[in-house]
Amino acid sequence: MTIVPENMLNNLFENLVTEFVKDNLESILRAEIQAFMSSEDAGIRNSRNGYYTRNLHTRYGNIEDLEVPRDRQGLFQTQLFEPYQRRDGWLEEAVIQMYKSGMGTRDVARFIESMFGSHYSPTTVSNITATVLEDIHQWQKRPLQKRYSVIYLDGLYVKLKRGTVSGEVVYFAMGIDTEGHRQILGFYVGGQESANGWREVLKDLYDRGAQEVLLGVFDGLPGLDAAFKEVYPKADVQHCVVHKVRSTFPKIRVQHRTEVIEDLKTVYNAADEELARAAFDTVKAKWSKLYAKE
Structure with a gap:
């Protein structure tokens, strides 16, 4: 009986998850451009023009070489992410959750840089977590039952x-x-x-x-x-x-x-x-x- 080290199993599982996410994202993208090309927005002389690849950081891992379809007139835009977006929004949400749990802005910034390689200054973290303070203020002032x-x-x-x-x-x-x-x-x-x-x-x-x-x-x-x-x-x-x-x-x-x-x-x-x-x-x-x- 061969015993597989735990770290190898973890890596295998992570790879399977990211591949699964990538396959599903690409399926959605193909369906999107197919629907776009059959719509009036595509233009009369427009046509498919292959793919370009990009990376996307998601909460399920880093998706590399994601194939994004394109058209010759450059009119197609997926609804999954913005043209220059590199993350699906999960990291900003993670910042807010870490701040809510009591981590300071410098601690959050250092943690993100060490774990994900993304540089977030304490000022940037403060700007993101300002939404938490607004939520708390509104919650503290909400009307109560009589x-x-x-x-x-x-x-x-x-x-x-x-x-x-x-x-x-x-x-x-x-x-x-x-x-x-x-x-x-x-x-x-x-x-x-x-x-x-x-x-x-x-x-x-x-x-x-x-x-x-x-x-x-x-x-x-x-x-x-x-x-x-x-x-x-x-x-x-x-x-x-x-x-x-x-x-x-x-x-x-x-x-x-x-x-x-x-x-x-x-x-x-x-x-x-x-x-x-x-x-x-x-x-x-x-x-x-x-x-x-x-």
Whole structure:
């Protein structure tokens, strides 16, 4: 039995894919010029004039010596690509996706040059990714529904570079509408998490249309309850179960945390208050007894 190295199989597969793509592109091109020559646009004295070859970078690989048909009067133009186009648009889309994933413009430019041999300056990358910033801005300002059953608030700290690298909070607001559909209502970057920061977030949600909320769910950040009630005075407030569970971690030994979390699930997944209280008493008795022995 002959064992074929993995890199040889990969190269074989890539070659098969590019050949398949090339064959199909050329079939489309032949069909295009045939339809063109039978149309009025071709001209009375026009005729086929062989092929010219060109390369085309696609997301499936570099297609070399692609045979593009032509006519004697030079009127035919394929709809697959522009006359001087060297890529099918996938690289620009890749730039945007890399930028969205958090790569800086210089990182994207270096990556493209090392992988594809195409030189993209940081300025060019910035121009391409400007479309992302426009999309984000429009998304952040989009109108919201008037009524939400629940709005969840949470802050996530991330490292951001603004001259120096430091941790800043990203304020996240997620809503559940009256039909039970979840959606991210907005995210806001800036500074350290505070009740005043959340107050501005909540005002923005209200101004964008989310004016009726039944329940707000968030952690126990000082002042956040009051800030929420300022904007939504008729809403109930509940502290997030996840944050409540996390707050027990400093009091639990590391080796016990997984089991404690599983036990606590029996409490907050209980069908009603009576069963929840009974489950809590069981969990409390179990762990109090164990820690009393230790």
